[in-house]
Amino acid sequence: SGDGSSVITSQNTHNFASANVRMSKNTDWGATAYLSDSIYGRGTSEVWINNCDHDVNNTQIGGDTYNDHTGWAGTSVNASKQSSCSAYTTAYNNSNQAYHGTIGVHASTTDNVYGIYDMSGGNFEYVMGNYDNIISSSGFSALPDGKYFNNYPSNVFTSNGYYTNNNQCTFQTCGGQALHEIKTAQPISGGSQSWGGDNSYFVYSSYPWFGRGGNGNNAANAGLWSANNVNGSANINYGWRAVASAY
16 A cells, blocks of 8 residues: 555454554564563574675675675674675575574574574664654655654654664653663663664654664674664665564
8 A cells, every 4th residue: 555554354374354564663673672582582692693795696786785695694693794695595505504504593583493584684674663754765755654653753852863862762752662671871872882782873853764683794783672773765785574463
């Protein structure tokens, strides 16, 4: 549909009578991150980074992109970028770093093949989290219905800089979104003050859209708790994720 979502009306395997397929929000990201960090996920051990920095077909803008491999894991939690990632061939299927390999499963939110991948590293992921309804460079002609995005209004988040807006992110204003509770310092004074040293940026008027997870070049700054601010434009190191929900 024209509002950034689509509706599935036939019965499906998750037994929704109908489901909205839409772009993920900060609330979706937060729920997934906290589940991963619980006994229902991998617990307190960190999701390993997807550190692939390799464009197999050399077809992206400028001849490269940060990551065109999903379900890949570096050889450690915060591994530096790796340009020698296996292509989607027999070499990939046989690699321990592929999603089903003994290393690759560490990049899953459940530490096995049944979890969600690329929550740390890979490409930054745009989510529908926006400062004060500012469209900026996103390409929207108008924002969708409010239920499809998290809004951070200027009457609450009053600064033009990410430091102050970040410090106005409280449990009341953005609890449960893996933005407030996971800060290692209050007030924020730097860009890597989320759990695990992850990125701790926040939206403001010049950069009104959230990107989550970090990218394959971010090493320790990538992760479940990573948040960046961007203007919404297309970029070779940004992607997005769809979710299906009953609302």
